[in-house]
Amino acid sequence: MELIELTRLEKAPLRKLNPVSKLVLIISIAILAVTIDNIDTLKIICLASLVVYALAKPGLARIKVTILLLALTVWGTVFSQALFYSGYPRTPIVELVSPETPVIGWATGGIYVYLEGIEYGFKQSIRLIASLLVGLAVAWTTDPKNFLIYLSGIGVSRALALSTMISFRFIPVFVSDAASTLAVLKLRGMSLRRDKPSSVLKYAKKFLTPLYASLVRRARTLSVAIESRGYGQSKHGVRYELRFTKLDYTVIAASLTITIAVLCVKLLFYAYTTGAYYNPALVYVYAFARKYL
């Protein structure tokens, strides 16, 4: 896969939004995904994220990367929850290790695949997918420099603005470096043996060490380059020219309103269910929260 296909800024409707409104959108979707428990409402959030993703008009290479990331996310969360689900009730549907198996069986009381774990894993993966889709869409449609300009312009600290910019700048580089590292590991005779947990850990370390070193070095070079262009040199701040269109204001207002409203309703419902606070006038709010949130 060519790095250029992942890094080029495509002409897409989402580019009309400025970085601040895009970040507000990401944060709102992440908060909603974490707060909401109702699976149908989560599906709607995920669908909304998919619409945002479509507005980034991703090409084939980007769709492939997205599918790979989504598959890994779903597999990872469902697999781990199916095996290690600790809630009750739980229904074992497959026995992987019998409780009578020496050592592992005795120590763990048996390892099973739980039906409720799979369901919970799906719910968690929907949460992650919603944030991931919007995050990728924003990364692919925003000039990384504008993260610095806009975040600094609205008063976000220099370090935070720089970290945000670097993290978005390195998403495509990370994908490319990871592919090269996997290729090198294969040629150096290191393969992933899923049957041995120690081998998985060893492989993960060998995979992450070069990747981490390469990214740290790139991040350092980038920071020097940014500072060498005068970023952060003024002690009293710089007035950057920020452009907020009506669309930006609409997106920010809508995202904040929905997020704050959902948080308030959830908080009231939580107070009601724990017996901390009850108001009969809010009975429709409680019913709404129970049914949809």
Next chain:
Amino acid sequence: MNNIASLRNVEVKYLGEEKPSLYVEELTIEEKEFVLLLGSSGSGKSTLLKLLCGVIPHYQKAEVKGEIEVLGGDPRQEGLSGIVLRGAAIVLQNPDAQLFSATVESEVSFGPENLGLPREEIEKIIKWALNVVGMSGLEHKDTVSLSGGQKQRTAIASVLALKPRLLLLDEPVSQLDPQGSLSVMTCVNALPHKAGCAIVMAEHRLHDLYAAGIIREDARTIVLDKGRIAFDGELGEAVNKNILEFYGVREPSIFRVARKIYGKIPTLDRKELIKFLTSNKASYSYSDSPPLSSKILVKIDDVWVRYDRKSGYVLKGVSFDIRKGEIVGLMGPNASGKTTLMKAISGLVKPSKGNITLDLNPRYDLAYVPQNPDLYLVSDSVIEELRLNPRESLDEKIVKALINVLGLEKMLTKHPHALSRGQRFRVAVAAALAGKPKLLMLDEPTTGQDQKNIEALAQILKKYLSMQEACALISTHDVEFVLHNCSRVVVLKDGKVIASGAPWKVLRKEDIVREACLRVPDEALVGLWN
């Protein structure tokens, strides 16, 4: 002229190191001066540049003693951002890692935006800066689709937009092909005159600068050796006194030819020297490469590769073979398919059409070191790295020889990622060879390496290949390395082989060289190969 930077009794010691990496008794840099900073790997060139702009000790922790003044400030106290405000700027090696904006215009405008300048003024500055680096008209181009040379010139324009008085360049052409290097160096050479700033440039590739015809005899040259200034004077004097050769600086190979014939370099003027040697070529000749072995280890037959159905083919009917004992140079511009070909040989990419036949075990006998050595180094120490190979057994004799020839003795217990780029690449090559591969593939092995290390690499490769009945495929832009060390060269362009054969025959064909963004080696121009 005024001094814009001065150092007196300055000592820099990196944390954890016993000896100082730099010791400067006295150094001054004047306004609009062009200073060439030369020296072998680890001689202290980058340390000096980073010290002048405050990257040391702010980004790289080190103990710094002595008096330093840059544009009226002390970089130790003011840091990079403070020194930038005073009018200094630095451009680093890797152009890809330095650009972060979507378009050229957006990249160049970042500096003036940080100064809070009005839009109209910013637009004027963008025009001026792009004009100085010869990139007018490319304002709206995506930075990702620029060539390597254009990327580096964009990085230079981005700092020029702040109108610096002191521009520090840390090996700005080390990762570029010869034509990209020529475009950047032509631009850098004109900067003191066009942009009115002093330039201090550290560079290993003096041979490329010389071939570009932009190094003047009277250019101020500082040669560093083991962290100390060994020479500070004119380039002509350094060449005539053999100072560059003595301190391991990679000289243009035509200088070595002239020295062998005449015992000295008659003139530094490139055109004159070529004319002089051409008229006297009979007195010196090179021996031809030994005949090729008949045993083919790798046969590439009409190979076509594409990454997906919609995109075009990256390799289009590539055919050639690699024989036992051979070092084949793979050359061509960026995105010509060199890395894809190496991946296809390694089995990491499956050809859509055609065959790659290997007379070796693909599980044990293949080694590939990528251009970025970071991605190859997976262990916690150099010695562990050398012991890690697909065979899971080790030939101690080979490991010892590798450590010896590649100069790794003092770094065996160090973490590979704590070493310099040149050192990391040498460790990666040693680790690859320790696995006794039958086919070794290296991507840009001479980048950031000095003369001594390039010679050591060539020596160990030749020795290894003759001992192990192996072969090597080397992707590189280094025409001199290919000319002197490869038995054959294959030139790719747009996924097709446009030339193949003995380097001395292929690399003197001007049309081929131009198409592949290379340059004709000086020896070929002189006609030393006939």
